[in-house]
Amino acid sequence: MALPPQLRSIQHYLRTAQEHESRDPVVAYYCRLYAMQTGMKLDSKSPECRKFLIKLMDQLESMKKELGENDSISQEVVGNAHIENYALKMFLYADNEDRSGRFHKNMIKSFYSSSLLLDVLCVFGELSEENVQHRKYARWKATCIHNCLKNGETPQSGPIGMEEDGEAARGRSLSAWPRPQRVDAGGGRPFSADWTC
Numbered sequence: 001m002a003l004p005p006q007l008r009s010i011q012h013y014l015r016t017a018q019e020h021e022s023r024d025p026v027v028a029y030y031c032r033l034y035a036m037q038t039g040m041k042l043d044s045k046s047p048e049c050r051k052f053l054i055k056l057m058d059q060l061e062s063m064k065k066e067l068g069e070n071d072s073i074s075q076e077v078v079g080n081a082h083i084e085n086y087a088l089k090m091f092l093y094a095d096n097e098d099r100s101g102r103f104h105k106n107m108i109k110s111f112y113s114s115s116l117l118l119d120v121l122c123v124f125g126e127l128s129e130e131n132v133q134h135r136k137y138a139r140w141k142a143t144c145i146h147n148c149l150k151n152g153e154t155p156q157s158g159p160i161g162m163e164e165d166g167e168a169a170r171g172r173s174l175s176a177w178p179r180p181q182r183v184d185a186g187g188g189r190p191f192s193a194d195w196t197c
Helices: 006-018 025-042 047-066 076-099 104-124 128-150
Strands: 163-164 167-169
Touching: 006 047, 006 104, 025 076, 025 104, 076 104, 076 128, 104 128, 104 163, 128 167
Parallel strands: none
Antiparallel strands: 163 167
């Protein structure tokens, strides 16, 4: 079923869900859940949006039945940790590639996908300040590197002066953008600051 134009902003989450269908069904489930919740806020009144969202709800219900035994679906805290760890793993992969000066499409996609998955964490409640910063940085880096490569320019490695709400944040040190930590599903405690993929 075609995505109604009013719901265009959820298409990236639905695409990410589709890409993870077999690789990680838990990620696919929560991407669709976030898309559905966001879609309801955008337009749940017009007939085409209602029809689309009802179909999405049905898909979520059948996924929930299939994955019902999975702790990441049945227990919110485990699901939250699963999505956060997955997002931060992608972020760290892209960040390591960036800091090593290896700029390529997979790295850009990893930065962007990690920012989408950090959005998806909103299904569990408000994002931590650290995750808000990681999301903002990942989106900025994906856009910056994509534009540089598209224009035949060489991107700069690492966090170097990101635009923040219209004000230039020049000269940010590397420590201003903390490296993410993996979260323990049991209580939200980090495993290790040096965790890499």
